[in-house]
Amino acid sequence: MRQTARVRLATWNVNSVRARLPRLLDWLGTAAPDVVCLQETKCDDGQFPTAALAEAGYASASHGTGRWNGVALLSRVGLADVTPGLPGAPGFPDVQPRYLEATCGGVRVASLYVPNGRTLADPAYPYKLAWLAALREHLSRQLAADPALPLVVAGDWNIAPLDTDVWDIAVFAGATHVSQPEREALQVLRDLGLRDLLAEHRPAGTFTYWDYRQGMFRRGMGMRIDHLLATAPVADATREAWVDVEARRGTGASDHAPVVVQLELPAPA
Numbered sequence: 001m002r003q004t005a006r007v008r009l010a011t012w013n014v015n016s017v018r019a020r021l022p023r024l025l026d027w028l029g030t031a032a033p034d035v036v037c038l039q040e041t042k043c044d045d046g047q048f049p050t051a052a053l054a055e056a057g058y059a060s061a062s063h064g065t066g067r068w069n070g071v072a073l074l075s076r077v078g079l080a081d082v083t084p085g086l087p088g089a090p091g092f093p094d095v096q097p098r099y100l101e102a103t104c105g106g107v108r109v110a111s112l113y114v115p116n117g118r119t120l121a122d123p124a125y126p127y128k129l130a131w132l133a134a135l136r137e138h139l140s141r142q143l144a145a146d147p148a149l150p151l152v153v154a155g156d157w158n159i160a161p162l163d164t165d166v167w168d169i170a171v172f173a174g175a176t177h178v179s180q181p182e183r184e185a186l187q188v189l190r191d192l193g194l195r196d197l198l199a200e201h202r203p204a205g206t207f208t209y210w211d212y213r214q215g216m217f218r219r220g221m222g223m224r225i226d227h228l229l230a231t232a233p234v235a236d237a238t239r240e241a242w243v244d245v246e247a248r249r250g251t252g253a254s255d256h257a258p259v260v261v262q263l264e265l266p267a268p269a
Contacts, residue, residue, distance in 0.1 A: 003267040007077060007105050011037040011154035011226055012247075013113070013209075013256035017072065018042070020254055021049055027247050028056050033260060034077045035104045037111030037154040041070035048072065063100040070097050071113050071155065077105035086112075088134040092127045099135075106265065107234060108142075112155040117176035125176060128158070132185040136192070143192055143231070150233040150265070153194065156209075156256065157227050159186050161196070164204040165224035177225060194229035197261050201241035208243055209256045217248060226259050237263045 010033040014020045017038060028036070041048065041064050048062035057076050063084035064070025073079065079102050086099035098113045112135070117128040135153075143149060159182045163169040172178045190196065198206065207222025216222065230238070240262040248257040 004264045005267040007035065007263045007265055008033045008260060009035045009152060009263060010258045010260040011228055012258040013039040013156040013226060013254060015040050015254040015256065016042040017049065018047065021052060023252060025052065025056055027258065028058065031244060031260065034075065035109055036074040037109065038072040038074065039111060039113040039156045041072050042068060043070060061100060061102055063097045065097050069113055071100045071111040073100055073102050073109060073111050075104040079104055086134055087138050090127060090130040090134060092124065107150045107152060110153045112153060114157045114159065116158050119176060120174065120179060129181055129185060136188055139189065139192055148233060149231060152228055152230045152234050154228040156225060157186065158225055159183065160223050160225055161186055162204065167221040177223065189229065193231055195235040197228040197230055197235060197238050198241045198259055201238065206243055208259055210248065212255050226256055228259060228261055234263065237265045239264050
């Protein structure tokens with residue numbers, strides 16, 4: 001019988017890695033993920049807490065400029081062929097640090113932070129769609145070159161794929177995150193062969209984000225906008241997927257909760 005390796009992979013929009021560092025380190029010690037995709041790190045690469053994460057047992061790679069974006073990867077199962085930036089990404093007006101890839105434990109992992117879009121009338125909305133189009137082209141080329149590639153693209157997508165992925169679809173009429181062009185852009189990516197790991201393992205109405213305002217977390221007024229999309233070799237190896245809601249509780253929490261998947265992958269020969 002072929003041996004397998006258990007790998008726990010997570011994605012988390014931490015809403016400032018330096019402000020959230022004590023909570024992040026505590027969560028790493030408790031949840032014990034092997035690979036973590038971080039978004040909205042809000043620090044440049046020189047400020048990234050590499051030493052503190054290394055002390056916790058994680059190699060790390062950061063792609064950030066100290067503004068409102070930034071992504072990172074943490075791994076304790078290897079971090080190789082690190083590639084920052086999305087090829088062909090549009091500028092707004094400059095190209096923003098929203099994409100980072102590396103190979104971890106035999107899986108190609110991408111951490112991404114899709115633009116918010118703001119409103120349907122804002123210039124940030126066509127920028128969001130253009131960014132997603134560049135992502136489609138990039139992933140299409142990767143999968144054409146290697147159709148069997150074990151790939152996970154994880155992060156804050158700022159898109160709720162279904163009406164049940166927001167607490168009240170009527171509230172979002174005419175808003176971003178649920179518009180048809182955004183949902184279609186996400187579906188085109190899924191048509192490449194990417195599967196939604198959380199949706200396959202959790203019921204409808206599972207949220208990953210709750211605004212800080214008006215007690216929305218306490219009132220259950222959330223959205224599912226953090227996704228792990230994976231090719232068949234990873235999706236078929238997924239045994240569990242969950243939202244770590246406890247990480248959203250308490251003082252100083254991010255407005256997102258980590259999304260975690262448990263994989264059982266073929267062990268390296």
